[in-house]
Amino acid sequence: MTTPQEDLLPATRRALLHRIAVAQVEGRAPSLVAAVVRGREAVWHGARTSVDGHAPDADVQYRIGSISKTFTAVLVLRLRDEGVLDLGDPLEKHLPGTGAGEATIADLLAHTGGLAAETPSPWWERTPGSLRPELADVLGDQPHRHPVGRRFHYSNPGYTLLGALVEQLRGAPWEDVLRSEVLEPLGLRRTTRDPQAPHAGGWAVHPWADAMMPERVEDLGRMASAGQLWSTTADLARFAVFLAKGDDRVLSAESVREMRTPAAPGEVSDVVAGASYGLGMQLQRRDGRFLVGHSGSVPGFVANLSISVEDDVAAVVLANCTTGVPTTEVAADLVRIVAEAEPRIPEPWRPLPEVDQSVLELAGQWYWGTQAYALRLTAEGGVSLGPLSGPGRRARFRANGDGTWTGLDGYYAGEALRAVRRPDGSVSHLDLGSFVFTRQPYDEGAPVPGGVDPEGWRGIR
Template identity: 80%
Template sequence: MTTAQEPLLPGTQRALLHRIAVAQAEGRAPSLAAAVVRGGRTVWHGARTSVEGHAPDENVQYRIGSITKTFTAVLVMRLRDEGVLDLGDPLDTYLPGTGVGEATIAELLAHTAGLAAESPAPWWERTPGSLRPELRDVLGEQPRLHPVGRRHHYSNTGYTLLGALVEEVRGAPWEEVLRREILEPLGLNRTSAQPQPPHAGGWAVHPWADALMPEPVEDLGRMAPAGQLWSTTGDLARFAVFLARGDERVLSAESVREMRTPAAPMEAADVVDGAGYGLGMQIQTRDGRLLVGHSGSLPGFLANLTISVEDDVAAVVLANCTSGPLLGAVGADLVRIVAEAEPRIPEPWRPLPEVDRAVLELAGQWYWGTQAFALRVTADGLVALAPLTGGGRRSRLRSNGDGTWTGLEGYFAGELLRPVRRPDGSLSHLDLGSFVFTRQPYDSEAPVPGGVDPEGWRGIG
């Protein structure tokens, strides 16, 4: 039987190699390296290069640009999980005097704080960070362009503020905290703020001629938490596993799931593109597949990390050119190739080790008015409520330990489900956020809001 731990089939490997070869050739990238993760480990690595015999392996560093933001977001979520701060707290609580302190930490994470996308000129990505030694130099005289919380507007300066927040609370430089709290526990030994050999050089490729020009490599200073890091396909593959599954040494599975959950209002163009943003993670739908991760770019480099949690497949793609190959499309295609050619084999069905009879009593068919729903007990200890046919409101619910359940998603997210019993102890109905679910449509023996016609169901005559 094929399992996720076996090597990819030769046909799948060739399809992956073909995809990155086309990307490198058509995108005119000096080099392009990629990796695919399945079942929690790297199962494929490939590279293409313009220099014969010098194809990069999984240990060659590239600059990863804004994928750095996801690392910074993990540091902030750790502070939240430790109880040091709340995501709803305004920035001023911990970092007063910025002039934009009314924005909450969650709004900064989701790029909804209304801040400008960039720092004042000169362009920060091609100039030394020493030109912006203080936060006021990063923010400028007009740091906010939009009302707080009203729209998603990608902001590099917002992540500079989050890095400064981490430094203020931890009492140590961002880079030191990153190393201690993420890189070392996850074994990301080839991820660093400064390039470490072997590393790729960053190039600009002439748009109308096959000619190159080296790009400057600048230390971004205060802007580092938004885009400073260098990494490898090997390290980012391990980071992808963490973002999909969590790691209790760094951040729980529940917290990384929260990072992958949409947290920003979508613009009209985003709706068309099926794109969104969570807490430090980009979200998109492509070919019917939900993908999360982050892209990155700095002069001389492009990067992309794409994860399909449902398929248990992730892809990393790195290139050393300022523009050219569309790595987001490449990453999504690498995930699709593996997911379609070698679909995930589900775990064998197994009965529950034990059955809670009070929970089992809730299972089965229920009616909200005349619409039929099914409530199922799932293997992960949750219950799932969904219409029997067609679309409609659905949610998984988590037990609160007192007989009630809380919705985890959709319309019923955060809503309380309460089983209601008759005086003799038998189950009467379910109350879900004031909605009454009964065993029969408009059950006359249940307290249906508005009552039930005493003559009951009838024909049209």
């Protein structure tokens, strides 16, 4: 239950219902369910038509297709965080003999491994996984379509390899690892490898007539880690909260932020449209806001999970039709409706609980050459550095506990920031990835590379 403060306004709820109603009619979906998340819980659920004679609720399962990839990516990031592997490791180091071992684990997560989009014939989504019992059957004789690491090329076999990697390093089936390490800790009791009642049946809708045909439900076998899962709007709402905020029982906020960070561009048309890919997450800019999540599609079902971290709003859309409902657009519209009708109320400003005086003395104005920058202390215990006005390089920095900071985003992501002090303890300058920031433009008292003209600043007649 939501509290009155968390309830959406009646006009907002009607706008959400209208959007999914239009989507169900125009997409001719046998049924469609959706949910909106704000803060840390679902605040709205909507459904159109019926499953087994009843309006589907938040507990009815639909197949979610490639949203399964995001779950697989979480398992891989857990292995990285435990020190079992490095994302820069070639696959061959941990899973030898695949024929695709040159690709790094990061390449596979970001779809830059150069692998084929699909398996060799027959069409894997419409045939039993028993036809592909080995990884060689998934990859075929020529697994690559592009040089490794050169371009984004979405690959279902790539995520099959990641599922096999998880099994190799954990010594257990992918679905068992997923259940114990992600589903159970997050309380996703209705996300399963195989359908469990109540669940929707998948349908194909005739393109030129209002007629339907049931779609077969295939066990994808080896391909499960790329698209097998079934879930509900309630479970995916909880998963959206995790992907936005992290959960130390599964992955830290920093690691899920890394998943949401662009790791590979899309095709040229996608880049123009503002679409890219992170580590197991699709990223897009739509209606002026940055959305992260993933879409899913298998015969009989389409799905989408979209999150606007800045607005603290997420949406889930599930439908049981092979094509017809543009779930990515619908989910983005649900996020937009709530974000625009009921803008996020910011948390109250509060002073820092404690202030490190050695850091406080660094706050204020600095100069990179002649451009003025401001260093500020952040509520998270780090600092931020960015131009006082206008465009320029901005970044947040995490404190390392030794008087240095590491960049979290932007141009300076991963770069080291440190305050360089004189023998008497006073601050000479800031060193940021070898760039020197001084209190005055080209301060003659700081070791500016190349030196400072001894005549100083002057006019020219």
